[in-house]
Amino acid sequence: MTEEKWAAKVLQISSRLSDRKALGQEILAEPELINYSLKFIQEGSEELATKAAYGLDIALRSDIKILKPYRSSFLNVLQENKIETVSRIFSKICELLTSEFLKNENLSKAEREQILSKCFDWLIGNEKVAVKVFAMQSIYNLSETESWIPGELKAQLELQFDASSAAFQSRAKSILRKLES
Structure with a gap:
C-alpha cells in the first residue's frame, strides 16, 4: 500500500475500538x-498522528x-512526540518492549537508555496517570540492567505517592514491594 493510501485509510477511522482493531x-x-x-x-497533523498511533497500539x-x-x-519518534494521546500509546508500547526484553533480552544498551530516559521524563513530568503507570512499569522492567535504576525509581515513586491518584498508588505499591524484595 502506498503512503498516500495508508494516510487516507488512517484518516477514515474513528476512535471506536472496532475501527482501531481494523487498522x-x-x-x-x-x-x-x-x-x-x-x-x-x-x-502529520495531530488527527493523523493520533489515528496512526491507534493502529500501532492494537497491532x-x-x-x-x-x-x-x-x-x-x-525510538526517534518517541523522543520527539508532544501529542498527549500518542504519549499514552507510546508509553504502553515501551511497557510491551520492556516486558519482551525480560523474556528475550533483545534491546541494545542504547535502546534501553532511550526508553529509560523517556520513561523517567514521563514519570517525573506532568503526565496523565496512564502514561506514568506504563512508564514506571517499563522502568521497573529494566531495573536490573543498571544499578542506579532501582534507587531512582523508588525515590520518584515515594516522592509522588501521597499526591497521586489511586491508580498511580496501586501500581507504585506493587513496584515498591518488588523493589524491596
Missing part, C-alpha cells in the same frame, strides 16, 4: 505500514515483535 489488523498483515504510521506520528499489543525492524525509528 491494527492491517498493520499485522502488512507490518511495513509501521514505517508510514511512525512517519505520520512524527510529521503491537498483538505482536510486539513486528516492531523490531522499525525500533530505531520508533
Whole structure:
C-alpha cells in the first residue's frame, strides 16, 4: 500500500475500538505500514498522528515483535512526540518492549537508555496517570540492567505517592514491594 493510501485509510477511522482493531489488523498483515504510521506520528497533523498511533497500539499489543525492524525509528519518534494521546500509546508500547526484553533480552544498551530516559521524563513530568503507570512499569522492567535504576525509581515513586491518584498508588505499591524484595 502506498503512503498516500495508508494516510487516507488512517484518516477514515474513528476512535471506536472496532475501527482501531481494523487498522491494527492491517498493520499485522502488512507490518511495513509501521514505517508510514511512525512517519505520520512524527510529521502529520495531530488527527493523523493520533489515528496512526491507534493502529500501532492494537497491532503491537498483538505482536510486539513486528516492531523490531522499525525500533530505531520508533525510538526517534518517541523522543520527539508532544501529542498527549500518542504519549499514552507510546508509553504502553515501551511497557510491551520492556516486558519482551525480560523474556528475550533483545534491546541494545542504547535502546534501553532511550526508553529509560523517556520513561523517567514521563514519570517525573506532568503526565496523565496512564502514561506514568506504563512508564514506571517499563522502568521497573529494566531495573536490573543498571544499578542506579532501582534507587531512582523508588525515590520518584515515594516522592509522588501521597499526591497521586489511586491508580498511580496501586501500581507504585506493587513496584515498591518488588523493589524491596
